[in-house]
Amino acid sequence: MAGPHEVVREASTSSDPLSVDAMLAQVRDPSVGGIALFVGVVRDHDHGDAVTSLDYTAHPTATAALRTCAEQTAAAYDVTAIAVAHRTGHLEVGDLAVVVAVGAAHRQAALEACRHLIDTLKEQVPIWKEQALVDGTSEWVGLGDEPGA
Known part of the structure; x- marks a missing residue:
């Protein structure tokens, strides 16, 4: 079995729009x-x-924390490939914020690892969101609720 570094094909943050197709391509493998x-x-x-x-x-x-979460997931589950990307910057309603893709020989391992990774990254990766509300106010959501907290 490949080590967690080889299993993690992508772990990135970017202000560019995310692509489900690109992430899917990262985890496609004959096995x-x-x-x-x-x-x-x-x-x-x-x-x-x-x-x-x-x-x-x-x-x-x-980004390093995201990679660590992906590598820990790779080490804990019998999976072949993991790709995860989180968006940064300004997003509108309907935009993709995060994509997690996990490939495994069997669906159960893929599903369990995918759920574990999204739950873990939401707890451990220092990314915050400031939501603009329709009433003109905004609120911070995330680790410590504000950047730097």
């Missing part, structure tokens, strides 16, 4: 029988408040 995808999309509400847009701010260590 893969199941691919699990998670696609996080900017929605128009959060906890009852109407959201118009949001801005993601990433700490300089965010």
Whole structure:
């Protein structure tokens, strides 16, 4: 079995739009029988408040933390390939915020690893979002609720 460094094909943050097709291509492999995808999309509400847009701010260590989460997931699950990308900067409702793709020989491992990775990165990767609300106010959501906190 490949080590976690070889399994993690991509772990990135970028202000460029994300592509599900590009992430899917990263985890396609002749030995893969199941691919699990998670696609996080900017929605128009959060906890009852109407959201118009949001801005993601990433700490300089965010990409390294994302890679660490992916490598830990690769080491914990019987998977062949992992690709994960998180968007930064300004996003509108409907934009892709995060894409996680996991390929494995069997669907159960792919699904479990995909869920583990999205849950872990949301807890551990220092990326915050500032949501613009329809009433003209904004709120911070994420680790410590504000950048640097």
